[in-house]
Amino acid sequence: MKNINFQADKLEVKLFETNDIIGQVAAKSVAGILQEAIAQRGVANLILATGASQFKFLEHLQKQTIDWQKVTVFHLDEYKDLPETHPASFRKYLKERILEKVNPREVHYLNGDAPDVDAEVARYEKLLKGHSIxxxxxxxxxxGHIAFNDPPVADFNDPKLVKVVELDEACRLQQLGEGWFPTLSDVPKEALSLTIPAIMRAKKISCVVPGIQKAKAVFNTLNQEISTACPATILREHPHAILYLDRLSSADLKLKEML
Structure with missing residues (x-):
């Protein structure tokens, strides 16, 4: 499979053979963005995702030449009422997979188990407003969700940057299928999540999507009308977003018709 590049509206799409390759390419690109920001302003601000799809990307990101002491990190979401010690905690995931290894300047964690969840949402939103991502x-x-903005709760014009969301069954089944929880009843029904406007206000977006499980969502992202029925379709309106796909996640695309 040769490398393939094309546009879907404003969204740049890059196809490579494997998950490992898209992890490498995306990590190199993100490192360049951070290096440029540090050169221009002396600091950089980064949002990181979690989940099984990000393993290779994070593995390669920590190998890049980045002055992490000048980088402030946020993350996308966290389960409501789940302690950081739980194997599925996204705070635990990020600490163990990258942040404790690279030691950024600052890390702002979204505390899903905060005793006052409304105060936590307000705190994190204030932090985001104070940083240009x-x-x-x-x-x-x-x-088709981005962060935990599942179709029933996604709002392209959300007035909030952070909110508590109810997870739909498809989302919860994905978390179960990836092995984060022993049974569906163990998967939390709510989470704290950055909203779609919070993601779209980032200057650039790097979206890494490997695996056959994502093939239908990728097809819908690139072919459905832009709507909350498939929240990721909004990426086609961002001026500087790149979608990285491997052979498996691009399996449903009719590539010859798109080139």
């Missing part, structure tokens, strides 16, 4: 590194869920 250079690049948001995200994925796409099997139901």
């Amino acid at each position: 250079d690049v948001a590194c995200i994925g796409i869920g099997e139901n």
Whole structure:
């Protein structure tokens, strides 16, 4: 499979053979964005995603030449009422997979188990408003969500940057299928999530989506009308977003018709 590049509205799409390759390419691109921001302003601000789809990307990101002491990190979401010690905690995931290894200047964690969830949402929203995000590194869920903005709760014009959302069954089944929880009843029904406007306000978006499980969501993202029925379709309106796909996640695309 040769490398393939094309546009879907404003969204740049890059296809490579494997998950490992798209992880490498995306990590190199994100590192360049951070390096440029640091050169221009002395600091950079980054949003990181979690989940099984991001393993290779995060593995390669920590190998890049980045002055992490000048980088402030946010993350996309966290389960409501789940302690950081839980194996599925996104705070735990990020600490163990990258942040404790690279030691950024600052990390702002979204505390899903905060005793006052409304205060936590307000705190995180205030932090986001105070930082210009250079690049948001995200994925796409099997139901087309970005962050935990599932179709029933996604709002392209959300007045909030952070909110508590109810997770739909398709999303919860994905979390179960990836092995984060032993049974569906163990998967939380709510989460704290950055909203779609919070993601779209990032100067650049890097979206890494590997795997056959994501093929339908990728097809819908690139072919459905832009609507909350498939929240990821909004990426086609961002002026500086790149979608990275491997052979498996691009399996449903009719590539010859798109080139």
